[in-house]
Amino acid sequence: MDGSAEPKPVRTRPCPRCGRPSVWRYRPFCSSACRDRDFLDWLDERHAVPAVEDDPELEPPEPAPSGAEAEDRSRP
Ligand SMILES: [Zn+2]
Numbered sequence: 698m699d700g701s702a703e704p705k706p707v708r709t710r711p712c713p714r715c716g717r718p719s720v721w722r723y724r725p726f727c728s729s730a731c732r733d734r735d736f737l738d739w740l741d742e743r744h745a746v747p748a749v750e751d752d753p754e755l756e757p758p759e760p761a762p763s764g765a766e767a768e769d770r771s772r773p
Pocket residue numbers: 712713714715716717726727728731
């Protein structure tokens with residue numbers, strides 16, 4: 698009897714994309730597909746960020762149309 702050959706549980710985090718056990722080669726992902734997809738998402742996120750943020754105060758709100766009530770006086 699040999700009790701020293703106890704298999705140690707591999708301490709790996711699950712794939713952050715699909716939750717499957719990660720592979721050391723692609724860690725922290727489970728495969729190259731998940732790794733590539735995460736990289737693409739990262740790129741999309743960077744491209745989605747506008748270089749100049751829109752300032753809502755730059756454009757004033759449209760003035761309410763005035764003079765509509767003046768037409769009310771011209772009734773028969
Ligand atoms: Zn995965």
